Amino acid sequence: MLAKVVRSKAVARAAVIGLALGVFALAVLAAVSITTNARTTAHIEHNSRISDHWSQIDLHISVETEALNDYMVAKKFGKDLLDSAVHSTRPDVEWQAANGDSLDKENIVLVQDSYAAFTDTLNELRRTTSNRDRMKELADQATLGASFLRKSANANVNRHRLAMDSYLADAASFNQKLSLAAAVICGADFLLLVLCASILLTHQRRIEGQAVESRYRALHDELTGLANRALLADEIEKALRVAQEQDESVGLLLLDLNKFKEVNDTLGHHAGDLLLSEVAARLTAAVRGTDTVARLGGDEFAVLMPEIHSPEHCSEIARRLLESLEGPAELDGVTVDISGSIGAAVFPLHSSSGPELLQHADIAMYTAKRNRLGIAVYDPSADRHSSQELGLIGELRRAIDEDELVLHYQPKVSTSTGRVVGVEALIRWQHPLRGLLFPGDFIPQAEESEIIVPLTDHVLGMALDQHRIWRAQDTLLPVAVNVPTVCLLDDTFPDRVAEALASRGVPAGVLTLEITETSIISDPAQASAILTRLRGLGVRLSVDDFGTGYSSMSYLQSMPLHELKIDRSFVRTLGESHGGTAIVRAVLELARALDLEVVAEGVEDEAALVLLGQLGCANAQGYHISKPVRATDLMAWLGRPVLESA
Structure with a gap:
């Protein structure tokens, strides 16, 4: 509980503010004490001076009285002493009248009058030299006046002493209160200082703990706790x-x-x-x-x-x-x-x-x-090969921007009529230094990086541009484009296909997207959703290299497909082994049952083409029919005027 209080930000702020106020209060007390002591000292000094001057009045009156007594005893010898003593009290009386307090000034008026009468009596005594009785009368009168003056001076001295004692008692009481307040504030400040020190140490330990934790996090994987x-x-x-x-x-x-x-x-x-x-x-x-x-x-x-x-x-x-x-x-x-x-x-x-x-x-x-x-x-040789491949990916980005990619087209023909029913667009890279590169030289590396997405979009755009050129010159050739697995996991891919078709004014029905079995089975639910959206656009969908997978059969009935392409490995053994023919026949039966069209890939001789027609395979493509060629060469192969590619 205490640790929580110490860790509280509100408590920390309150402690710091309290300590600051305590220090300020001590500073105020110190200032008050200094001011009070200075005022007390000044007051004592002033009262001491006033008391001293009253004492001086008493002393000088005594001197003048003694001089009077000496004069009365020995007139000849006491005359000079009396002359020098007369008026000696006047400076103190004048100082008191100018500097005394209000009561002193009231008292000094009476003293002045009495001293004036005392002085006048002494002066008259000095002038009276022959009448002894008169001199004695004046001397008694002067002695009586001197007694009054001395009593008045002593009374004022005592009054100031008592006033000073009272003032000092009050000052001592006030200082005692100041000392008590200072002790209380010092005690509170000490407690606040201890609290602030505890808070500081707690925060320091927390910061050190956070630093250790931050360093641990900076050097370790958050999920597994392993080194990073x-x-x-x-x-x-x-x-x-x-x-x-x-x-x-x-x-x-x-x-x-x-x-x-x-x-x-x-x-x-x-x-x-x-x-x-x-x-x-x-x-x-x-x-x-x-x-x-x-x-x-x-x-x-x-x-x-x-x-x-x-x-x-x-x-x-x-x-x-x-x-x-x-x-x-x-x-x-x-x-x-x-x-x-x-x-x-x-x-x-x-x-x-x-x-x-x-x-x-x-x-x-x-x-x-x-x-x-x-x-x-x-292996150092693999290192060189990997470095080349890594550089190739970097160059591929440039190749897309600088139109170094070209499409070759392989025709698909009807096995019954020999008529061309469409073409498959196959990417090539006209590398400025390495010459013409085939898909196997760069597509596997592209599929392992993000560049496969813009590359696919670029190929799709090139194929649709070429179809638009052919159609403008009265040659209608449906075109097929290969689609990598990543596109069937991308929710934006159907939208990009729709935008590519719309921007070129190409009807969706002339475009076939060829996908692999592995792209379907990697995520059947997502693939089905993407394919359904593509089919909704009117795009035709084909499964490429069919038969090489091992678990896609169960998805054929649920996937919105139009076409199967029998893999070349089965077509190549067609007629040479009973197994190859049986597999092709089984695929054809499966396609008919699911109402799917079939294209046989890899037809490399006339016998295979004829046998496919006999088995009921509607369409075929392969080197026996035509290698993949440029658009201009395809038109020449068709026996038509050469059409320039965009």
Whole structure:
């Protein structure tokens, strides 16, 4: 409870304000005390001077009286003494009249009158030299006046002494009260100071705790609690220094999960977080005590391993980690299978620095993932290839902007009439240095980056532009465009297709979008929703490479499709094996049952084309009919006037 009070901001503010007021009150008390003492000192000094002058009046009257007595005894010898003593009291009387207080000034008037009479009596006595009786009478009169003056002076001296005692008593009482107030305020200030110190220490401990927590958060992944990229970099540098000093090797593993995006997209980000936490727990349990497990971001993890004997030792540990990782995991009631790809690099064999070690492990991981190896150790030749591919992606962005991409068109023909029923648009890249690049040279890399989306939109626009040119010259050729998986998970894709058709004035029915089986089964619900919207636009939908998948059959009846394209691997063995013919016949029967059109891909000879017609396959395409060619060459192939492409 007390800790909560101390931590309260209101209490902290009140304590600081109270302490400030206490210090101010002490300052006020000190000022009052100084002022009071100064006033008391001045008052005492003034009263002392007044009392002193009254005492001087008494003293001078005594002197003048003694001089009178001496004169009366020995007139000859006392005359000079009396002459010098007369009027000696006058300066004190005049000072008192000018500087005394109000009561002094009232009293001094009577004293002045009495002193004047006393002086006049002395002067008359001095002038009377022969009449002894008169002199004695005057002397008695002067003595009586002097007695009155001395009593008046003594009375005023006593009055001032009593007044001073009373004033000092009042001042002492006031000072005592000031001292008591100062003690109370000092006590309160001390308590407030203790409270402020407690608050300060509490806040200091909190700030230090927050600093520790902030540093921990800055160096650890919030979801899994593992080291993050920054901490891993520090640990790598430490491990490399130790390895150099002790002539040892250090291994680094980079792990990337397989199909993590599908888990996120299908089950939601909460399930993805659960999966990442499970992976972190499995990795932590499987590594050695000296190893460091880190999450670099997304679904990418790293394991730093000091004291590695060889690349084979590193690969062996990676294999054990992968075996510990792989297996089913329960995510909110849904069982998913965890798998991944690991890349390994070893210092100093493969790298000479921490960043280079991390880069080479990443390249090895990319090799393992791309080639489905599970585990791959860094290979310099793969490094060069990966660097080229990375540069290729950067160049691809420029190629889109500078119109270096071109489309080749492969015709589809009717097996019964030989008439061209449409074309498939296939992307090519006219690279300024490397020449003409085919899709396999850059599409797989593009599909692993975000550039696949603008690339698909660009290809769609190019194909629709070409169709518009053909139609303007009385050549109606429906066009098919391949669509990557990511587009079937993008809610905005149907809107972009609609906008591309509308902006070019092309009817939706002449456009066929070809998708793969894997894009359907990755997220059937989302794919069905996107395909339904596309079909609602009037766009035709085709499943490309049909038959190479293993779980899409159950979705055919629910997906809004128009067409199946039999994969070339089945067409190639057509007529050569009973199995190939049986598969093609089964696909044709399935398509007829579902009211779907069929196109056979990869027709490379006349016999296959004839057999497809006999089996009832309506349409076909392949090198036997025509290779993919430019738009101008396609028109020449059709035996028509050459049409310029936009």
